[in-house]
Amino acid sequence: MRILIAGCNHKTAPLAIREQIAFDAEAVDRALKAFVTQYPRSEAMLVSTCNRVEFYVARPAHNPPDPRQLVAFLADSHSIPPATLERVMYQHEDVDAARHLMSVAGSLDSMVLGETQILGQVREAFRLAQQAGTVGPVLTRLCQDALSTAKRIHTETGLSTGKLSVASVAAQFAQQIFSDFRDKTVMIVGAGEMGELTLDRLVELGAKHVLVVNRSRERADALAARYHGEAMELDRLDEALTRADVVVTSTGTPHPIITAAKVAGVMKARRYRPLFLIDIAVPRDVEPEVTSVQNVYAYNIDDLQDVVEANAGSRAGRVVDAQFILEQQVEGFMAWLRARALGPTIAAFCKHLADLRADELEWLMPKLANLPQRERDLIEQFSHRLVSKVMHDPVRVLTEACGPDSAAGDVYAQVLAQLFGLKVDEDE
């Protein structure tokens, strides 16, 4: 099996493109099912977060698609010209693809180095793919290894400690505008994990008044209850904007819900108090033009990147340790994949010897028809033991040759196939 990935992230694609190709849970399900219908012997998984959209595929060695077809599929899913995506998308195969997923899960590729949220997002992507029935043994093993890599990195390197997360960066920026949060009103629009984490940080800073605005009144009530806040429905957004000092938005709406005109309209009622908008949604919830309104400060997910990268530089030593773990895990996975790739060769070898045994028994047994049944059984057992012992060492050596310390497995497999004239179906 070959592993492919085509994707883009915050480093390669601007927010404007990422929001065009973002998938929600339903879209992921549709896309994955459409993909395996188009490429039936493939496995597929989609990771779509605010910082990245990545398409992971495992397919038989000689089957389509190739990475360019993955890009074309993604472009087609969003009615975007493939050329637009090709400029911003990276493509990896096999060991590089495996390394990439492990790096993503271990947050070595994240905007916030060492953040743990991506771990949950990869897990969720895997769950969605399982639900859609598009993952098989290869992607399952790859995801499991990626998740265990992430756990090792976090526990063994301490990369996730002392870090700046998107939520804490947002809170830091809020602190540059307001000094005392006890009399400030913090509003969250929509419900998402990152939005709630940001709200947590603001509450930690002392914010006492929390407004929760959501399309679903039930979710708003539940979240408001958690923060002893007030729940409001989305149609009362103007009123909420008048009261709020800090607004965190993370809805899944395709168009901005907080426009410059709307903000300008509420400023007089706010008595021109500063308003800080933190937009962590992709696609964006806040129109970029809102910053033209005086005393309004707006940051989207990309705006936090500089801060996070500056912080990342100070933890370079931990990254080296994390990279070491990553390489160990990648090697382990590749060994498994190579061993798995030898399955058809080993199966062909076993079948070949079993066929030989059957042929010889078929020739011998009629000639020993006078022997008692017990002796005939012993002869059969003898042939079975002999074939098993002949098979044992070649199979052991072949399997060991695929281990982390040796990559000779492919060569041995070819030699074995040639020596015994095996017919191996590599796509099995």
Place this chain on the structure above:
Amino acid sequence: MTSLFLPAVLADLPIAPTPGQLGWVLLALVLLSIGLGMSWAGFVERNPRLRRVGRGLALAGLLIDLALILWRNMVGRRACPIQDNFDSVLLFVVLLGGVLFYLVMIYRRPMLPEAGPRRSVIDVVLLPLMIAMQGMAVAIYFGGYRNFKFTDLWQQLHLAFLLTATLLSAAAAVGAIMYLLMNRALRRKKTESLLGGLPSLERLETLMQHAVLWVFILLTLSAVIGMLLRAGVGVTGGPVHVSLAKLSLAVASWFVYGVLLAIRFVPRYRGRSVAWLCMFGFGLMLATYVVVQWQRTAGG
């Protein structure tokens, strides 16, 4: 009316600065300048050690100024170091230094620990002003030395109010500069706005509001005393002459701070417009202070 005023009780021996004292002032000037250079380099290079050394040198310069003031006032048997322009200017530098180190101290730590210590820019903003005033002390030595010949405490009070108001207007102006820098950084979404160590916009607004209030109160008191002095009410030696330049600048300053006080109640005019006006007001205050230091007449 004389009974309304405090009696003239202070000795006032003429103590023109000596070449030795000039040497100390120059040394302090050099230390302040090197301190500014190192502090700026440390800020740009993100090198806290360089900044600490820079601030240490600036502090050494300030201590030299302070020692010089004490020395001169002991020799002249003066109770208050504002009786000649040389002392007044040095005192201004020392007090600005006090404001500087106080602000550096209170803005050192952020509320969230993972961001690390703040990188204060206050010294980079204030030190140039202190160096300019130190340079003015040097200029005074070379031809501008004036003994104010105060005849009573009211004249000293008048100058003390003006000095304090100028210091507070400096604090407001520093707050205004930091507000504008911070506002620009936040609008341009610069990393520096997070790690640069500027206080929050809200805190800077509060600083400006409080400073403006006290500047206005002190200026009003100073102006009332000045008018009485000008009318010769209760002043030993008769009416005090006040130059037109000083009068115009003082009235303009008072008016600007009056406007600043009034627009606190007009929400539309907050933030940047207040910051610019604070800087303009400080310019007027500084000009008034400088004119006072260079006036030939006593007590003005």
